Amino acid sequence: MTIEISSEASCPDSSGRPDGGNASILLIARILAGEKHLFHDLVRPVERAVFVMLLMLLRNEADAEDAAQEAMIKIYRNLHSFRGDSRFSTWVISIARNEGLARLRRRASRPEEPLEPMADESSGDFTPALLTDWREVPLEALERKELGSAIQVAIAKLAPIYREVVQLRDIEERDVQETANLLGITAGAVKVRLHRARMMLQKELIPVMKNHAPRKRGIFGWRG
Amino acid sequence: MRIDCHHVWEHISAYIDGEVDAELRAEIDRHLEHCEICSAVMDSTRNVVVLLADERVFEIPAGYSQRLHERLTWLIEQEPPGVNAI
Secondary structure (H helix, E strand, C coil): CCCCCCCHHHEEECCCCCHHHHHHHHHHHHCCCCHHHHHHHHHHHHHHHHHHHHHHHCHHHHHHHHHHHHHHHHHCCCCCHCCCEECHHHHHHHHHHHHHHHHHHHHCCCCCCCCCCCCCCCCCCCCCCCCCCCCCCCCCHHHHHHHHHHHHHHHHHHHHHHHHHHHHHHHHCCCCCHHHHHCCCCCCHHHHHHHHHHHHHHHHHHHHHHHHHEEEEEEEEEEC | CCHHHHHHHHHHHHCCCCCCCCCHHHHHHHHHCCCHHHHHHHHHHHHHHHHHCCCCCCCCCCHHHHHHHHHHHHHHCCCCCCCHHH
């Protein structure tokens, strides 16, 4: 079996996150030395990020879960190739992304599957929705499922090149350089895509977010 | 330097990420003080960014982790790690 691992620039871990640095390297050394069951502990911190990455790419929960399992199997079978020159989670995400992209290519080769529109970086409306009566949506509003669903739908509508950047920068909160390394693009391209994606999301989500903002008290009492 | 609304919109994302220089930040701040529309656009975009980072947006399917680790347990029993050469 061959595996596609994107070439990553060196990205030493300086985040202090539990998924990076010496802790992962030591755990991997023990797994390779025979403590195989520790693989569960190694991947638990990254299993959510793997699923979300694949959901972003494949836009289907069942496909994302299947691809996540396949990606984890590839990670286990190729564990010895992790050299620690990037964070372990970065390496994992690059493998998951390659698994997702391979599935998208297979999907595209089937005529019955609708193709996602190709991203066009040179065109599009990236101006924000204009408004004046903005009231912040509290995070508690996410307890109500419809806001979370609306955000997911809005992200799914983005072209893949924007969706990936949103996932890595705003959902996983990776830095610009790490995102650029993972996607094989420049830091400048990451910033441009992220800006455009945020403008598109702002425009798409304004009507939904307004419904979840606290009501404003008017002269005659509360109004929506 | 005086900046207009379009100029502010072009830099919203960089402003939120703290990636504009001090001079431009000061200009944008001055503009936001008197422009209700740009203030609302800035705040709503920042709100989108904050919401995206919340784990509640993406719910993982029930049983995902259990199914994953069951498959990994089966794999681990079958073979040692690192059997593939890239």
